[in-house]
Amino acid sequence: MTNFNGSIRFIDQFLSNFQPLFTNTQMSALRPIVYGMCLDYKRLSLSAIARKTNTNYQKLQYFFSDSTWDINTLNDVRLNILQNQPTTRATANGVFAIDDTGCPKPYAKNTEGAQFQYCGTLGRDENCNVAVASCFVSNSKHFPIEFKSYIPEDQSAPNKFKSKLDLAKELIETAIAKTIPFSTIVFDAW
Numbered sequence: 001m002t003n004f005n006g007s008i009r010f011i012d013q014f015l016s017n018f019q020p021l022f023t024n025t026q027m028s029a030l031r032p033i034v035y036g037m038c039l040d041y042k043r044l045s046l047s048a049i050a051r052k053t054n055t056n057y058q059k060l061q062y063f064f065s066d067s068t069w070d071i072n073t074l075n076d077v078r079l080n081i082l083q084n085q086p087t088t089r090a091t092a093n094g095v096f097a098i099d100d101t102g103c104p105k106p107y108a109k110n111t112e113g114a115q116f117q118y119c120g121t122l123g124r125d126e127n128c129n130v131a132v133a134s135c136f137v138s139n140s141k142h143f144p145i146e147f148k149s150y151i152p153e154d155q156s157a158p159n160k161f162k163s164k165l166d167l168a169k170e171l172i173e174t175a176i177a178k179t180i181p182f183s184t185i186v187f188d189a190w
Contacts (some may be wrong), residue, residue, distance in 0.1 A: 029063035094138035
């Protein structure tokens with residue numbers, strides 16, 4: 001696939017919902033990240049996105065490493081967009097699904113939460129980060145609601161450790177507080 005320098009109206013309209021959350025510099029980095037995630041890659045990375053979107057790699061790296069923005073506010077805006085559209089709105093006949101997922105980090109030495117533990121993605125123990133995620137699922141739609149990073153007990157501050165079940169409970173409480181309707185809760189055994 002060749003490099004992309006275009007503009008797709010519906011993506012730009014979608015991104016305009018997030019403009020109040022970011023500075024112009026941050027938005028100029030977020031836009032190619034979102035566009036870049038729609039392209040085809042052998043391996044998705046910031047450097048691959050930078051190449052495909054003709055964007056300076058440092059600009060993309062700045063967005064994640066040095067710029068300040070609130071992931072919870074970003075997620076709230078995203079959920080409001082979904083809940084305000086009849087075709088994407090959660091409904092009371094849907095299911096609230098909770099699952100954990102691992103992201104392999106074979107070379108991570110100082111990454112918070114990364115350690116040798118079961119990685120469901122690989123189906124074996126591996127050095128990885130783990131998160132507990134919640135999704136809305138129905139016959140006609142499904143979308144992620146939120147995730148919480150699992151920090152192993154030996155890396156948690158004293159009296160701050162949260163098990164995966166503790167994180168799942170927080171995800172359920174958050175969904176109820178955000179008035180996301182569902183009929184049933186399902187999750188794997190951990």
